[in-house]
Amino acid sequence: QAVVTQEPSVTVSPGGTVTFTCDSSTGAVTTDHSPYWFQQKPGQAPKALLYDTLNKHSWTPARFSGSLLGGRAALTLSGAQPEDEAEYYCLLSYSGVRPWVFGGGTKLTVL
Amino acid sequence: EVQLLESGGGLVQPGGSLRLSCAGSGFTFRNYAMNWVRQAPGKGLEWVSSISGSGGSTYYADSVAGRFTVSRDDSSDTLHLQMDILRTEDTAIYYCVAGSFAFWGQGTLVTV
Numbered sequence: 001q002a003v004v005t006q007e008p009s010v011t012v013s014p015g016g017t018v019t020f021t022c023d024s025s026t027g028a029v030t031t032d033h034s035p036y037w038f039q040q041k042p043g044q045a046p047k048a049l050l051y052d053t054l055n056k057h058s059w060t061p062a063r064f065s066g067s068l069l070g071g072r073a074a075l076t077l078s079g080a081q082p083e084d085e086a087e088y089y090c091l092l093s094y095s096g097v098r099p100w101v102f103g104g105g106t107k108l109t110v111l
Numbered sequence: 112e113v114q115l116l117e118s119g120g121g122l123v124q125p126g127g128s129l130r131l132s133c134a135g136s137g138f139t140f141r142n143y144a145m146n147w148v149r150q151a152p153g154k155g156l157e158w159v160s161s162i163s164g165s166g167g168s169t170y171y172a173d174s175v176a177g178r179f180t181v182s183r184d185d186s187s188d189t190l191h192l193q194m195d196i197l198r199t200e201d202t203a204i205y206y207c208v209a210g211s212f213a214f215w216g217q218g219t220l221v222t223v
Contacts, residue, residue: 038212045206102155
């Protein structure tokens with residue numbers, strides 16, 4: 001089964017920009033992996049942010065954007081707010097009988 | 112408004128069984144693939160199982176294959192997860208997730 005890797009933690013200043021990445025052990029992440037991104041705050045269920053690399057849900061703040069960057073999926077937060085402090089997870093799709101793998105998550109501190 | 116309400120969690124001995132349910136509302140349940148995702152205490156998210164909109168295709172993580180069975184009852188808009196031969200490492204909050212992981216329930220805690 002593939003392993004999906006994320007940075008354990010990142011810190012950003014209020015108003016700053018930060019990029020989270022999502023790496024696959026099987027090789028470059030492509031649009032075929034349909035990268036998803038989720039935000040989870042302590043004590044809450046995860047919340048979907050992006051799907052299929054860069055598509056936003058109706059509730060996703062405009063400051064979040066998705067892309068592919070250097071063979072990885074990327075989530076960029078531009079203009080970080082204190083309320084963005086949370087854990088961020090990516091999810092990749094693989095062909096076969098084990099089609100979904102989450103990354104380990106990245107803890108974002110806004111400081 | 113899409114709502115997913117999980118039930119059936121609780122405390123069970125190793126080797127035991129538990130059946131989780133998830134009642135969906137606010138969307139056309141039968142048209143959506145459904146998923147189970149779990150989160151062990153203090154850990155990250157782990158995909159557990161998925162079932163297609165027709166129910167004809169099911170998928171399982173290696174960690175639960177052969178022990179868990181996912182099913183759906185479109186007549187009552189309900190998703191189930193039958194969990195057998197439970198292990199201590201199955202202790203987690205189990206989330207019901209609709210469609211392409213857009214909508215999440217609040218989760219139900221399973222303690223083994």
